Amino acid sequence: MKEKAFIMEIVFRSDRPLKELSAQCSQIFETQFVETDQFDEVPGHVAQIGEVELELMKAPDEHPTRESTLSIRARTELEIEDYVATLPAIFREIFVSKPVNSRGFIECSEELQNAFLARGFSDCISCLLFDLKYDE
Secondary structure (H helix, E strand, O other): OOOEEEEEEEEEOOOOOHHHHHHHHHHHHOOOOEEEOOOOOOOEEEEEEOOEEEEEEEOOOOOOOOOEEEEEEEEEOOOHHHHHOOOOHHHHHHOOOOOOOOOOEEEOHHHHHHHHHHOOOOOEEEOOOOEEEEOO
């Protein structure tokens, strides 16, 4: 079986407190984000769902944008349908039937952003980094 790897990144453009955003993401992803100091001087929270790693980071107070970033990574050898069936519901909304692009990716950034917008995240902007890659 070919290994599949996916990564996604979303930016939240508001000055929302990290603990509040972390609690909201914990509900959406059906897991618990915990505070971490692994990002050096950048405040952050992390969570894990099986092989899925979630990182939530906030720009330092002195940074002019005050944005928060959610990054998600995972690898699996399961078929996509089997893998998404093991994940929280939001992932089933993101992985829709789409063809693989010329680089071997299924780009689902728009679906991810829409899933967050539907849950009240009006400050969410997709970074067009969500891809499912088939390693050769």
